[in-house]
Amino acid sequence: MKARALKAILVAGAALIVAAPAAAExxxxxxxxxxxxxxxxxxxxxxxxxxxxxxxxxxxxxxxxxxxxxxxxxxxxxxxxGFIDMHVHLSGDPRIPPMEAQLKTDAYWPILGAVQARRMLDTGFTTVRNVGSGDYADVAIKQVIEDGWLPGPRIVPAGYALGATGGHCDETFYPPSFARTSPGVADGPEALRHKVREVRKYGAEVIKVCATGGVFSRNTEPGQQQLREEELKAIADEAHMWGVKVAAHAHGTAGIKAAIRAGIDTIEHASLIDDEGIRLAKERGAYLSMDIYNTEYTQSEGAKNGVLEDNLRKDREIAEIQREGFRKANAAGVKMVFGSDAGVMPHDMAVNQFAVMARYGMSPLQALRAATSTAAEALGREKDVGxxxxxxxxxxxxxxxxxxxxxxxxxxxxxxxxxxxxxxxxx
The missing domain is CATH 2.30.40.10 (Urease, subunit C, domain 1)
Structure with missing residues (x-):
C-alpha cells in the first residue's frame, strides 16, 4: 500500500512539472x-x-x-x-560641459544612459545601435531593459570603440601625467584582432572602430586615416568569423575607402566621401550612416555647452560637404541607413534628422526605409525588426x-x- 501511495504521489508531482505552459498573451x-x-x-x-x-x-x-x-x-x-537609429551614444549628453563631466562618478553614465534610452523610445526609436561607450555601459543598459526593470528600445551594444594610439577613439584631452588610454586602443592587426575578441567577450554585438580622425577629439583632423587597411581588414575578418558586424567611424576620404575595401559593413559619418568612395560602397554593398542633422545643434548650442572652438571649427568645415555627399550617395543608389549620432545633440532630437534627409534628396519612403527595413538589413536582424x-x-x-x-x-x-x-x- 505504501509503495502504491508513493507511486501515486510521484505521478501527480510529475504531472505538475510537465503541465502545459500558460497560454501566450x-x-x-x-x-x-x-x-x-x-x-x-x-x-x-x-x-x-x-x-x-x-x-x-x-x-x-x-x-x-x-x-x-x-x-x-x-x-x-x-x-x-518602429524606427531604428544606427548611431547613438546613450551614456552621454552634450548639455553637460566637459569639465563638469569629469566630476561625475563612473556609475553616473549608465544611469543617464537609461534615461536617454527612454527618451529615444518615446520619440519612436524601438531599436538603437550604441556605437561606443565606456565601462560597457551600453551592455548594462541593454540588460536592465531586457530584464524588464526599465522601458527602453532594443539595444545593439558595441562596448568600447577600437582605435589607434592617439586617434579619435583614444583619450586625447589629457596630458602625459594622466596616462589615460582607452581600453579599446591597440596597434597592429593581431593586437586589434585580440580587441575584437575582448569586447565581444564582454557583450559587444557590433564592433565599432575609428578608421579616421574626428570632430570631437583633440589633435586629430577628420580627414586623417588612422588605421591601415590591413588593420581594418583584420578587424573585419575577425568580427565576421564570430558572426559580428563592424561599423567604422570614417570621415576622411582615404579612410572611408580603406574601410570599404577591408569589408567593413557600415561606414559612419562618411563626411568627405568622393565619387570613387560612392562607387566602392555601391559595388561592395556597404551601408552609409551619415549624421547630417546634428551640426545644427552643435553650431547653435555647442559653445555655451563648453565645446572647444577647434571642435566647432571642424564641425563647420565638413558639415555641408557631408550633406552634399549624402545627396550624391543616395542618388547613386548606395544603401543608406539612419544614424543620428544622438549624444552629440540631445537624444530626443534625433528624430529631426528625417527632415534633413528629405531636404537633401530622400523621398519620405526612402527616409523611412533608411530607419526601418534597410537598417534592419544592416544589423542582420531583418527577421526581428524593420x-x-x-x-x-x-x-x-x-x-x-x-x-x-x-x-x-x-x-x-x-x-x-x-x-x-x-x-x-x-x-
Whole structure:
C-alpha cells in the first residue's frame, strides 16, 4: 500500500512539472492605415494579431475576428514600423560641459544612459545601435531593459570603440601625467584582432572602430586615416568569423575607402566621401550612416555647452560637404541607413534628422526605409525588426497624416508600441 501511495504521489508531482505552459498573451492592434515599408503600399483598416510580442497575423478589421486578451486601437492614425537609429551614444549628453563631466562618478553614465534610452523610445526609436561607450555601459543598459526593470528600445551594444594610439577613439584631452588610454586602443592587426575578441567577450554585438580622425577629439583632423587597411581588414575578418558586424567611424576620404575595401559593413559619418568612395560602397554593398542633422545643434548650442572652438571649427568645415555627399550617395543608389549620432545633440532630437534627409534628396519612403527595413538589413536582424510583418516584433509608431507625402508626421509620434505593448501615448 505504501509503495502504491508513493507511486501515486510521484505521478501527480510529475504531472505538475510537465503541465502545459500558460497560454501566450494575444493583442489585437488596429488603426486607420498601416504602411508596409517592404512594398511601399499603404494598407487600409489593418488588424494586427500579436502573440508574445511578435506579429502572428495581419488582416483586415472587416475579416479578422479573433478573441484576444486585449486590443490597442489607433483611430485616425497610421502605423509605421518602429524606427531604428544606427548611431547613438546613450551614456552621454552634450548639455553637460566637459569639465563638469569629469566630476561625475563612473556609475553616473549608465544611469543617464537609461534615461536617454527612454527618451529615444518615446520619440519612436524601438531599436538603437550604441556605437561606443565606456565601462560597457551600453551592455548594462541593454540588460536592465531586457530584464524588464526599465522601458527602453532594443539595444545593439558595441562596448568600447577600437582605435589607434592617439586617434579619435583614444583619450586625447589629457596630458602625459594622466596616462589615460582607452581600453579599446591597440596597434597592429593581431593586437586589434585580440580587441575584437575582448569586447565581444564582454557583450559587444557590433564592433565599432575609428578608421579616421574626428570632430570631437583633440589633435586629430577628420580627414586623417588612422588605421591601415590591413588593420581594418583584420578587424573585419575577425568580427565576421564570430558572426559580428563592424561599423567604422570614417570621415576622411582615404579612410572611408580603406574601410570599404577591408569589408567593413557600415561606414559612419562618411563626411568627405568622393565619387570613387560612392562607387566602392555601391559595388561592395556597404551601408552609409551619415549624421547630417546634428551640426545644427552643435553650431547653435555647442559653445555655451563648453565645446572647444577647434571642435566647432571642424564641425563647420565638413558639415555641408557631408550633406552634399549624402545627396550624391543616395542618388547613386548606395544603401543608406539612419544614424543620428544622438549624444552629440540631445537624444530626443534625433528624430529631426528625417527632415534633413528629405531636404537633401530622400523621398519620405526612402527616409523611412533608411530607419526601418534597410537598417534592419544592416544589423542582420531583418527577421526581428524593420517592418510590420508576420514573424517580426510588433514594434510600431502611430502617426497622424500621410508619412508617404511628408516626413513631418514622423517627427511627432502620437504613440509607440514595442513588442505589442503600448509604451508611449500622446493622443
Amino acid at each position: 494575444t493583442v489585437l492592434i488596429t488603426a486607420d492605415r498601416m504602411l508596409d515599408v517592404l512594398t511601399g503600399r499603404m494598407v487600409e483598416k489593418p488588424a494586427i494579431l500579436v502573440e508574445d510580442g511578435r506579429i502572428r497575423q495581419i488582416g483586415s478589421q472587416l475579416t479578422l475576428k479573433i478573441a484576444t486578451d486585449k486590443r490597442v486601437d489607433f483611430p485616425g492614425l497610421t502605423l509605421v514600423p 517592418a510590420i510583418a508576420v514573424g517580426r516584433y510588433a514594434d510600431m509608431v502611430a502617426v497622424a497624416g500621410d508619412p508617404l507625402a511628408d516626413v513631418q508626421p514622423l517627427l511627432h509620434a502620437k504613440a509607440v508600441v514595442k513588442g505589442g505593448e503600448l509604451v508611449t501615448d500622446r493622443r
